[in-house]
Amino acid sequence: MRIVPLLPRIWRFALSLTGRPDAADDLTQATCLRALERDGQWREGKALAGWLLTICRSIWLNEVRAQTVRKTGGMTSAKSHDLIDERLSPETRLFAAQIYARVMALPEAQRATVELVYVQQFTYREAAEILDVPIGTVMSRLATVRAALAPLNDVAQPTTKVKPR
Amino acid sequence: MSYADETLRAFLAQELPAATARKIEADLAEDQELERRLMALDPVAAPIGEAFAGLPGSDRLATLEAALAAARPGVPSPARARAPLWLASGAAAGIAAGLALGLFLSGQSAPVETARDTSAWHQAVAEYQALYVPETVAHVAPDRVQLGQELSRAGAAAALALPFETLQTVAGLTLRRVQVLGYGSRPLIQLVYTDTAGQPYALCILRGGTAPEGPAMLLAQSSELWSLAEHQVLLIGRTDSRRLGALANAFQSVLGL
Numbered sequence: 411m412r413i414v415p416l417l418p419r420i421w422r423f424a425l426s427l428t429g430r431p432d433a434a435d436d437l438t439q440a441t442c443l444r445a446l447e448r449d450g451q452w453r454e455g456k457a458l459a460g461w462l463l464t465i466c467r468s469i470w471l472n473e474v475r476a477q478t479v480r481k482t483g484g485m486t487s488a489k490s491h492d493l494i495d496e497r498l499s500p501e502t503r504l505f506a507a508q509i510y511a512r513v514m515a516l517p518e519a520q521r522a523t524v525e526l527v528y529v530q531q532f533t534y535r536e537a538a539e540i541l542d543v544p545i546g547t548v549m550s551r552l553a554t555v556r557a558a559l560a561p562l563n564d565v566a567q568p569t570t571k572v573k574p575r
Numbered sequence: 576m577s578y579a580d581e582t583l584r585a586f587l588a589q590e591l592p593a594a595t596a597r598k599i600e601a602d603l604a605e606d607q608e609l610e611r612r613l614m615a616l617d618p619v620a621a622p623i624g625e626a627f628a629g630l631p632g633s634d635r636l637a638t639l640e641a642a643l644a645a646a647r648p649g650v651p652s653p654a655r656a657r658a659p660l661w662l663a664s665g666a667a668a669g670i671a672a673g674l675a676l677g678l679f680l681s682g683q684s685a686p687v688e689t690a691r692d693t694s695a696w697h698q699a700v701a702e703y704q705a706l707y708v709p710e711t712v713a714h715v716a717p718d719r720v721q722l723g724q725e726l727s728r729a730g731a732a733a734a735l736a737l738p739f740e741t742l743q744t745v746a747g748l749t750l751r752r753v754q755v756l757g758y759g760s761r762p763l764i765q766l767v768y769t770d771t772a773g774q775p776y777a778l779c780i781l782r783g784g785t786a787p788e789g790p791a792m793l794l795a796q797s798s799e800l801w802s803l804a805e806h807q808v809l810l811i812g813r814t815d816s817r818r819l820g821a822l823a824n825a826f827q828s829v830l831g832l
Contacts, residue, residue, distance in 0.1 A: 414828040415741045417639050421631045431635070438639060509626035527614075528623040534603065534610055545604050552617075556587060559619050 413442055416459055419530055423463050426525035427470045429514060437474060441466040460532070463540050467522070512559055520558075523551040578602075578609070583616050637747035640825050696758045697800055697809050700765075700779045701793035704811050709773040715751045719743070725753035732762040733782050735806055742766065746825035748776060776812035778826060783807075790816055790823075799823035803830065 413420075420441055424434035444465050445452075452461055513524060519541075526537040527548065538545040578586075578599065585591050586599050603610050614620055631639070723739040730737035732755045743750050748768035756763040764780040784807060790799045797819035798811040808830065810823045 412828065412831055414640060414825075418631060418636060421635075421639065422627055425630065431631070434631075435635070435639070505622075506626040506629075509622050513623060513626070524623060525627070528617075528620045529627045531614075531624070533607060546600060549600055549603060553589060556617070556619055557589065559623075 412458075413445060413462065416462060417442075419459055420462055420466055422529060423466055423522070423525055424470070426521040427467065427518060428474075429518065429521070433474075437466060437470055440469050440474070444469060457536075459530070460536060460540055463526070467540065467542075516555060516558065520551050520555050523548055524555050527552060580612075580616060583613050587613065587617055633744045633747060633749070636744070640746050640828070641821060696763070696781055696784070696807075697779075697791075697798065697811075698793065699758060700763075700777065700809055701796060701798065701811060704775075704777045704796060705794045707767075707775040707777070709769070709775060712751045712767055712769055712775050713773055715767075717743075717749060717751055722750055722753060726766075729753050729755050729762075729764045729766075733764045733780055733806065735764075735780060735782070735803070737764075737766075741829050745829050746822050747771060748822065751775075770814075774813060776810065776814075776822070779809045779811070781807045781809075790820055792816070801827060 417438065421434055421438045424437035424441070425431060428434050428437055441462060445462055448465070452458065513521060516524065522541060523537060526532045526540060527534065532540065534545050534548045538548045541548070582591070582595075583599075586596055589596070591599070599609075603613065719739070722743065726737040726739050726742065745768070748770055750766060751769055752765075752767040754765045754767075756765055758781055761782055761784075766778040766780075768776045768778065770776070782805060788801050790797065792798070793811065796811050796813050797816045798809060799819055800807060800809045801823070802808070808826070810819065810826055812819060812822075814822075
């Protein structure tokens with residue numbers, strides 16, 4: 411079982427839950443520690459990424475969320491200038507920053523669903539299992555997000571893109 | 576049931592009658608091919624996926640990776656000093672326990688200074704790498720597609736999986752060039768990295784054979800050699816041995832010891 415290659419995926423999901431990069435750091439680290447403690451519960455053949463993200467969400471909901479929301483007043487940190495991939499062209503960075511800001515402005519549950527389905531490319535059913543909601547809820551949240559982000563179509567898209575890690 | 580693209584686009588735009596939309600939702604719950612088609616038509620899927628693909632940035636990721644690598648028993652203190660507070664707390668005991676289970680790293684013993692057979696392949700690599708200076712690769716602009724293709728070729732030559740997505744940046748080092756060299760009749764893979772200051776490092780992989788594992792100074796360069804199931808791996812560069820050791824730990828994790 412190899413956790414290190416999955417660190418970017420854990421961190422992105424943690425960011426979608428917490429809404430803040432610094433809190434995502436802490437949640438990622440807590441997830442790794444918990445995974446170590448529960449090593450015996452993971453079996454070869456079981457999707458490691460899904461297992462880790464389920465742990466991540468459980469820690470967030472049960473141990474961290476209330477404290478973080480109390481500290482930050484539930485505000486997300488939408489600044490992206492220090493997050494967007496520095497290898498991208500300025501035009502692409504601007505576009506990515508606009509997308510980032512709009513996604514981070516979404517409610518937590520929608521952010522997490524978007525991250526799992528659009529970014530990590532889990533199926534609806536896999537995302538539903540990680541989020542512990544019915545598959546219909548995943549579809550409903552995505553429909554809401556599509557409606558909320560429809561103005562994305564107004565943003566001119568650059569031609570240079572990078573593939574997900 | 577099969578749906579036309581126009582129907583699925585109308586579904587995504589929430590322009591279908593409620594009954595039709597409910598039918599598609601019910602089919603989506605059971606039909607992954609339908610879901611795949613819908614995702615391909617979803618206008619916000621690709622922009623969002625691409626906007627978040629580069630996160631976290633290389634510096635942040637390097638900190639997280641170094642923290643895990645630094646938790647390896649026996650790693651000298653400077654590497655630990657870069658670790659976040661969570662590793663300096665009692666939680667480090669949990670990491671150590673996990674290491675013993677082989678969760679993060681190999682669980683192999685701590686690096687120990689060892690004598691080297693200076694006639695072996697790592698000496699040849701050291702002599703070649705000693706010629707590298709920052710200017711050697713300063714002009715090489717990493718091209719993701721080209722590097723991915725070169726890694727595929729090198730991996731095929733050495734019979735080892737070399738995935739671009741995990742090797743493009745490791746613990747703050749950026750992949751610049753991939754070459755297939757030869758040592759005797761065996762392919763020798765060289766991956767050239769640079770750190771943020773432009774200092775070059777080489778990760779070299781040779782299939783088969785054995786050599787003394789561990790750290791060593793080779794021609795004023797720090798190095799660390801370790802073994803995979805069928806390969807030997809050498810990381811070498813001009814830096815202090817502690818930093819080189821921490822970098823080697825990160826590569827060991829990436830290469831799946």
